[in-house]
Amino acid sequence: MSESQIQLQELEHDALTELVNIGVSRAAASLRKMVGEQVFLSVPAVEVVSRLSAATLIRERETGPLVAVRQNFEGAFYGQALLIFPELNSLELVRAVTGGLLSPAEMTEMEEEALAETGNVVLNSCLATMANMLQRPLTMSLPEVLRGDGAHLFELSEDSSLQAVVLFLYINFAIRDRDIRGYVAMLMDLPSLEALKALIGEFIARVIGDAAPDAAPPP
Numbered sequence: 692m693s694e695s696q697i698q699l700q701e702l703e704h705d706a707l708t709e710l711v712n713i714g715v716s717r718a719a720a721s722l723r724k725m726v727g728e729q730v731f732l733s734v735p736a737v738e739v740v741s742r743l744s745a746a747t748l749i750r751e752r753e754t755g756p757l758v759a760v761r762q763n764f765e766g767a768f769y770g771q772a773l774l775i776f777p778e779l780n781s782l783e784l785v786r787a788v789t790g791g792l793l794s795p796a797e798m799t800e801m802e803e804e805a806l807a808e809t810g811n812v813v814l815n816s817c818l819a820t821m822a823n824m825l826q827r828p829l830t831m832s833l834p835e836v837l838r839g840d841g842a843h844l845f846e847l848s849e850d851s852s853l854q855a856v857v858l859f860l861y862i863n864f865a866i867r868d869r870d871i872r873g874y875v876a877m878l879m880d881l882p883s884l885e886a887l888k889a890l891i892g893e894f895i896a897r898v899i900g901d902a903a904p905d906a907a908p909p910p
Contacts, residue, residue, distance in 0.1 A: 698739055699739055699888065699891075702895060703888060703891050703892070703895070704737060706891050706894060706895050706898075707737055707858075707891055708734065708737045710820065710821045710824055710825070710891075710894075711734050711737060711817060711821070711860060712734050713820050713824070714816055714817035714818070714819070714820035714821055715732045715733070715734050715813075715816070715817060715862060716732075717816040717817075717820055718732060718812060718813045718816035718817060719731060719732045721812045721813075721816055722788075722809070722812060722813070722866070725788055725808075725809070725812065726787050726788055726790070726866055727790065728787075728866060730864070730865070730866050731863075731864070731865040731866075732813075732862055732863070732864055732865075733862060733863050734860055734861070734862050736859075736860065736861040737858070737859075737860050738858075738859045738860075739856060739857070739858055739859070739884070740856070740857055740859055741855070741856060741857070742845040742846070742855045742856070742857050742878065743845075744857075745841065745845055745857035745859050745876060746840075746841030746842050746844075746845045747841070748841075748859065749775070749840075749841035749844075749874065750840065750841050753777050753841075755777055755778060755779060756777075756778040756838065756839070756840070757775055757776065757777060757778060757838070757839065757840060757841065757844060758775070758776050758777075758778045758781045758806065758836065758837070758838050759773045759774060759775040759776070759810075759836070759837045759838075759844050760773065760774045760806055760807055760809070760810025760811070760814065760834045760835070760836055760837075761773045761810075761834065761835050761836075761837055761844075762810070762811070762814050762815075762831045762832050762833070762834050762835075763831065763832040764818055764829050764830065764831045764832075765829065765830055766822065766827055766828050766829035766830060767822075767825070767827035767828075767829075767886055767887075767890060768827075768829075768879065768883045768884070768886040768887040768890070769879070769883050770877055770878045770879035770880070770883055771877070771878040772814045772817075772818060772831075772875070772876070772877050772878075773814075773837075773844060773874075773875070773876045773877075773878070774809070774810040774813050774814055774873060774874075774875055775844060775873060775874040775875070775876060776806075776871070776872070776873045776874075777872070778838065780871045780872065780873070781802060781806060782798055782799070782802060783869055783871055784805070784806065784809060784864075784866070784871050785798050785801060785802050785805040785806065786798060786869075787866040787869055787871070788805045788808070788809055789801065789805060803836045806836050807834040807835070807836055808834075810834045810836075811833075811834045813875070814831070814834070814875070815831060817875065818831065824894060825890040825891070825893070825894055826890075826893075826894075827890060844876075845857065845876070845878065846878075855878065855879075855880055856878075856879055856880065856881060856884055857876050857877065857878055857879075858876065858877040858878075858879065858884070858887075859874070859876050860874065860875040860876070860877075861874055862874060862875055
């Protein structure tokens with residue numbers, strides 16, 4: 692599979708970035724309620740790459756072990772969504788979510804539960820917003836917590852599907868003066884990505900249609 696075959700056109704890329712930005716803004720509002728403090732999340736980069744390239748991008752940016760929350764989604768387009776953190780950030784995130792009131796032992800005990808809940812909030816906010824604006828329903832599975840490197844998280848193997856692609860988003864977290872960085876990835880096959888591109892095209896047509904001036908009355 693050539694990555695040139697799975698690239699978004701500029702207008703599609705801009706529209707998808709806007710959809711994700713709106714979703715992440717809603718995720719920030721939800722997290723703010725959880726931690727009782729201001730939360731900032733940004734989405735400076737949206738890329739469509741192969742699973743191998745996504746694993747390479749993660750390896751280039753993160754040399755240590757990773758922790759991820761994964762949820763399956765299905766509807767007009769389908770796949771897996773992952774919220775990925777450097778493992779060193781995970782306890783810092785738990786500390787922020789729990790208000791810093793727990794002992795180290797209690798934090799470790801609650802780590803997976805807090806990570807799963809945080810992932811559920813972020814991934815559901817992003818995907819539910821996208822689905823709503825694309826006017827298509829999506830259903831999501833319960834979150835599960837995974838640990839390992841990019842190859843493990845993106846399920847790379849000798850028999851990995853050649854049709855597998857990754858919608859790769861790089862996001863930054865800032866919670867109560869804690870710099871907690873993370874990544875969101877959506878794993879889809881080519882038919883699912885094509886379905887998403889078609890829905891983005893419909894979304895663009897609606898936006899352009901709504902923005903167009905009223906037609907002049909006939910003479």
